[in-house]
Amino acid sequence: MIERILLPTDFSHVSMKVVDCVKDLKDVGVKEVVLLHVLDLNKILSPTSGVDLPAVIESYEKESMEKLKEIGKKLEGYGFNVEIVEVLEGDPVFKIIDVAEEKNVDMIVIGSHGKGLIKELLLGSVSEGVVRRSNKPVLVVKFDIIDDAVIKVFDYLPRKILYAFDFSEESRKLKDFVKEFAKAGEEVLIVHVVEKDEELTDKEIEELENMKKEFEEMGKKAEIFIEGGVPYKEIIRVMEDHGATMIALASRGKGSIREMLGGTVSNVVRRSIVPVLVYK
Template identity: 35%
Template sequence: MELRRIVVCVDFSAITPKVLDWAGEEAKRFGAKVELVHVLEETMPRLAQEMLDLHTLYDKLKEVTVKKLDELKEEIEGKFGIEAETKILNGEPFDAILDYLEETKPDLVVVGAHGKKGVRRILLGSVSEKVARKSPVNVVIIKH
């Protein structure tokens, strides 16, 4: 399998460094480009929407996200000597990621699994598991 472009889904959780290390090693080995992707969720309870200036809140959240993604980009480029880009998607994580993969057709997508168990996993599902089941491209899941 030839890898030219690897999409790496990051949520800034404790698993992120492990996901970046795996993707960075593979990108270096294959000479692939890495795209760091984060999803900004737009859902908020109706009452909160009415009480808050959502544009200001969203702008601040996006500003912080851009900064964090840029830091991860610099880190992975410096550590592995590879080329990386960043992309912010909007919406529900699973839907936004799946739409993006269908639209851009990378060679591989890498996601982290948080290891949720029991009722929480049954009720919420796992974004990484859903991506693995529905993705139009190959998926690697990095366990916590």
């Protein structure tokens, strides 16, 4: 069950768009939202001499708490119970991960923007850092950026789920999470990418067919796609060609060398313009 989520916000346009999208998760079973803002001193302070640092921090924290309360009221209006964590100082990635563990949430929901942006591809982001290091499932709500406008390209988050399946144990465990989302949706696209020199066995094909039947027995439309090529490229292509409203895939371990160098999960998170659920 997905009942309790952590929603970090930096009050940016993207973060505020995420708040609007969280209402879709009520249909998935989410009941409680833990709100968090992390004060990153490196981003709010300039190296100007004579700054009264304690006063600046106190003012910023007070302003941030007021904004969190406003967001909390909006979420309560959607029917969620809301817990607001006091404004924390430090590295956003590590603070988000710490609070997720402390509050024992079922999932972290965080915003990210664009595809192919220099910041995303070269410098990384808070969302990617959380995906890489967290032990909790992470839902990265993605938006496209067109002429500085934040564009939501999906209508209803769980409507059409692309379930990337690679026969790993992590990928199999993800199925139960996908089912929670599928309860509120209409269709599941089961995607397996055949890499070079790989051939599916009869047993593997049977597993895919049985999975399809499981979703159909839930009253959902389900379709299997067996594609050849680079996994992240094929996942993104199927998402675009078939109008998936979110992607779900499993991580093979936090902080792995493969992921740090640009594995399937990292590349999908960077390039997708629809939300990506990374299961841990």
